[in-house]
Amino acid sequence: MITFILKRIGYGILTLFIVISITFILIRLIPGNPIERMTEELPEQTRLQVQEQYGFNEPLRVQYKNFWRDLIFEQDLGESLTYRGRKVSDTIANYAPISGRLGAQALLFGVSFGVLFGLFAAFFRGKVPDYGVMFLSILGISVPSFVFAALLQYFLAIQWGLLPITGWGTLQHTFLPSLALAMGPLAKYARYMRANCLDVLNQDYILTAQAKGASQFRIIRKHIFRNSILPIVTLLGPQVAMIFSGSFVIERIFSIPGLGSYFVSSVTDRDYTMIMGQTIFIASLYIMSLVVVDILYALIDPRIKISGS
Template sequence: MIKFIIRRILYMFFTLLVVITITFFLIRAIPGDPLASMARKLPEQTKLNYYAKYGLDKPIIVQYGIFLKNLILNGDLGESLTYPGRKVTKTIFEYAPVSGRLGIQAITIGFTLGIILGIIAGFNRNKGPDYVVMFVAILGISVPSFVIASLLQYFFTVKFTLLPTIGWGAFKHTILPSIALSFGSIAKYARYMRANCLDVIMQDYILTAKAKGVSKFSLVTKHVIRNAILPVITLLGPQIALVFTGSFVIESIFSIPGLGSYFVSSVSNRDYTMIMGQTVFISFLFVSSLLVVDLVYGLVDPRIRVGTGKK
């Protein structure tokens, strides 16, 4: 297990290096630069001072080397080009917790309800509950999250005035955006769990357990869920990272001061340092979550021995 973790950590850093390298050169391949429109009305010498300050007057390979040096040795992601004086690291630490709180609630709601609905559908195949769950799943996949958010705002804030429309601070401000963000996850987890349950139910050991008179509760909790949930856990890894990039629409609708709005604005403004900083942050979350998912496999099903290929 220790060797596996060390090997995966090395793979993580190698993956991060590849992502950083590709992103660094891709964003600089776009014509223009972030200071062109800001500095076009300034004197020529002032423009040159700006370019020198942010290192944009150096060859691209030198800029890449400086970025890696500052990142590896000092953990410094640089200063925003669009907002001079604002450190990228400080911005991430300030606004990421907001997106993280919203994302964790959305993942918890989506995973919990999705698993429950999937189990209900799997044990009631071609019956009323199954049709209802599949209808909800189709809606969750087909209807965009911003449409769900608008509907939630209309019914719960305009028509019935139960929850606030926009804002951030209290728990009540997180309810509607969390539900809107989790709706697609509920559908995805429900479909996967239903399919896995149907597959597990038809296995010989399940039929044997039924023949031995095992109660339905024990059958579901000890046999079906443990084996059917493993493929679903795999989806959790990408979900953790995607909440930071996929929630910017929801954050805009509910006026939530999260990281999503900075991600969008940094791309449109060609804020190189902010793009790189958020890329490093999100990529680290993604590869770390994949490692956690692999470790959770062994906790959910102790028969799995990581790195040995044995059960």
């Protein structure tokens, strides 16, 4: 297991290096740079001094070398080019927990109810509950999250006055955006769980367990649930990283001061340092989640054996 984990971490570091390198090169291959746009009305000598200060006067290979030097030896992601004096690492540390909380609540809600609805639909296949769950799944997959956000704001906040329409700070402020963000994962997990359960229910060992007199609860917990949940875990890994990058529109709609607004603005403003910092953060989360998923495979299903070979 230790050898496997170390090998996966090594692959992850290599993947992260490739992602960072490609992102660094691509954003700098675009003609012009943000310093030129911000200093276009300044004298030529001043523009050159500002470009020299940020290192944009250097060749690309020198900028690339300096970037890795600062990242590895000084653990410095640099300062934002748009928000002067604000370090990228401080921005991530301050605003990522807000996006993380919103995404974690949405993911918890989507996975819990998606798995529950999928089990429910499988046991009532071809009946009204099954059709209801499938309708909800199609609705959740086909309708964008910002449409659900607008509907929730209109009915629950404006018409009924049950929850605040925008803002952040209390648990009540998190309910509507989390629910809007959870509709897509809920629909996806419900469909996968239903299909997996139907496949497991047709297996011979389920009939054997029933013939031995095992209770329905034991069959569901020991056989159906554990064998059906494995594909859900596969989907759950990448989704963990997406909780930080998938809530940008929702954060804008509900005026949530999360990391999403900074990511969107950094792309439009071509804030190189902010783009690189958030790319490193999200890519690291994504790679770590995949390693955790591989380890969970063996814990959930003992039939999966991990060896050094």
